[in-house]
Amino acid sequence: MTFSLPARSVAGRHSAKDAPISTFLLEPFDIGMHSTEVGVAALQVRFTQWLRALNGPARFVCWVMPATLDDKIGRLSRSAREAATVNPMRAELLMEYRRHYELLQDSAHYQRAVCGMALWSHEQPRTLAGGLSHALEAIATEAAWPSLFEGQYQVASSPAGHLAPVGRPGGRPYWAVLSSYEFSPTEWNFFKPAKPLLSLPFPFAWCVDIPHTYERSEGIEAVEANIAAYMVHLAQLRGAEDSRAVQRVQDCRAALDELNAGDALHKVQITLAVAAPTLALLRDHVGLVINLTRPYFALRQESGELLGRAVRGFSGERTDHLKLPDTSWRVTSRQLALTLAPLGYRKLSDTDGVMRGEALEGGYPVFHNSWRDKRATHEIWVGMTGYGKTLMSNCYLLREYAENGIAFDLLEPMGHGRHLAHAIGVEPHTLSARTTTLNPQDVVFSTLLEQKSHVTRLYETVLGRPLTGGQKENMERGLLGQALELLYQPFPDLARLDPDQTPRCDDVCSMLAGLGENPRKRQLAQALADEIAGLCCGSGPWSSFLNGETTLDLARRGRTTLPPRIFMFHEMADDPILLALAYTQVLSAMRRDSLIDEIPRIIVVDEVYRLMRYEALLDFLIEAAKTFRTRRKKLICIDQNMIYFLSGKARYVFDNSPIRVIFNQGPGIDVFHHDGAFQHLNEQHKTRIAQLDRYQYVFDVAGEGIWAIYNQPSLGELKRFGAT
């Protein structure tokens, strides 16, 4: 079946002159992710390809405004005041974070950047946005542009052309507009001249106006005509020198080569808007901008009528309607591509959410709020040992707990959780083969059927064989279920069953030994009871761990909220059976608690491959990844290598985790080249991942962007978690 879109075919019949305007906002990307020779070259190719296909006027604008962390600091102060009486420790943490953000703010000038593109075209805006997103590596959305300034402004000519706010300024700055009129023969790249300009600590806007793109033959003819004119001139010199003309001919020939290689010829004009709170400062800012750009292009400070017209360059008004004197320059697509460099300078976007670290390129703090949606967003963290996963997880959990009051469950195999437990004033649960007792009959499911099935699974783990598959095993399963049913019978409301009332392993064995309506079943029940008792009761190897009242508080006991819980498994790492039993009990309790309400909570599983070794525990993870998000429970799975999440059933966990935190992968980087899930990462992203240093990571949020981040801990975090 074929579909055709008539709008596309109609587009060709209209001229660009009467084409409607479509405005887009573009989310800048991180040039730091492309900062290799191959990376910037590939970026230039992509931009160039898009510009070559430009068939109407276009305008690119980047608005850069100074930004502060005041919003964040204010929010933390309010939260600290509110928490002071209820949770003094959290209030103290909040004040500590407030000081951290104040320090960050004092040590840097942050900016906020918005990029926009206006296209005059008959094409569908949605199609154009798609093309922009794909070609410019920036998420493009159909949206109106922001205003360069608010309210009324007077065009003033003295001391130099500027715009002065009319009436009470109310914080509105003075503006000056500078237009390019001559480009110098200099080398441009994605860092020069854009980077120093975009780092200026005052409001600033950069506009690249492309009023006309020559038809291919028209462009070539224009350049050839110029070459011919120069050649005539040079021929008439009769021995005299004209090095400028010779250079111009070379320039024209180089441009001609590029046009013949597929580039288009564009008219381009760069307009800059500069702001300052006073006229004296405005003069300084204008001088600074002119000096910074002088090696690349010359700027004219507009005044009078031209100022009023030039400022409209930051709106959606067509260039030919502006009636400005034509001081545009002719550039080829590959040159023009570099004027769009501000797209690569992502700045502080929002202070909503918790800080994930500082951007490697730009040094601005990256905040992310993964609780904006009604559903939670799961995360996968990968990275080699020693690259900062544990430190990062401790910092992240502490920030979420302090700033948003979000509690967590941390399953941690190394014992580093104690630092976090100490920081928030909770007692960590250290599971130990010697000191912990974990009654398999503890209630972690709400229905008897589920609870029976769960306990049976635990006994299967203890016995090391499944109670299913053969006639004998099926009968054993039935008998065990019958015993459990009889033991739970006196407690109709299982959720209210306290650990001291819960049946123990020896109760199960006693009950089991008395079951069976015929000799065969009685014999089987007796044998099973003996087998379980041999392992779990008396002097059995797991008797102290399993037969007794649980020393780990996993009971819900009707509580509406649960405090943060930290479970450490480092003291039972040697016994895989005990580890599996402990994980199963803890995870089952977490599952029960997670599905009971919609209070946001984070469940972190460190060294997740330890779970994945057990089929049943992997199933739990998959179920958690699929169902927890609807109950606002964020699952964070941490491990060393991404490959663990890409094979077999573990892939379900990966597919349900839209946020990926990628530390250095070492040799595991190969998976990013081969797996289709990483198609959105280009070669430079992969190179960057391979080159990540300690505490640096790539923060990949599906549909939002990719950041290269350095986890910058606060002084308090460093003090608490430095040992990890």
Next chain:
Amino acid sequence: MYGYAQFRGHITRREEKGLFGIPFKRLLGCGIGAGATLTLTRIVFPNLGVVAGIASFILLLFLTAPFQGLARWRRLIYAARWRLIQAAAQAPTSLAGSLGALFDLPTDALVLNGSRIFTVETDVLAHTTLPDWATFSQPSAVDGLTFVRTPGLASMDESKKG
């Protein structure tokens, strides 16, 4: 492509050697202008022709001198227009103000309204709406499946006509 590019001089405009930094083209233009002035002046004032020619040559050189990408004569015209606009807006009864009004100069250019300038008119701004999409099961089909702006009304109109 290498991630960088060499920007060049103007590739569609001729910039050539001149005398005292003045391109031959401009000297030639001024010379022609001065010659024309000389010829015309000699008709009326035969004795002043040469002086007028020399003076006009110098004046033309001065007026055509480029500064910040604009010829001086253009800058003078923009400056004069701006004075007339200011006068027309601030002192409409003055001579300059009357001249400004006579030339119908835009007096509203003095004050810029941010909310008006930077708001793209909605009828100009193209938005993707459902009726913009027309889907055809076959490329040649004329009356394929289309989204209409007023669902139901079109068919009602047709049935009334019928």
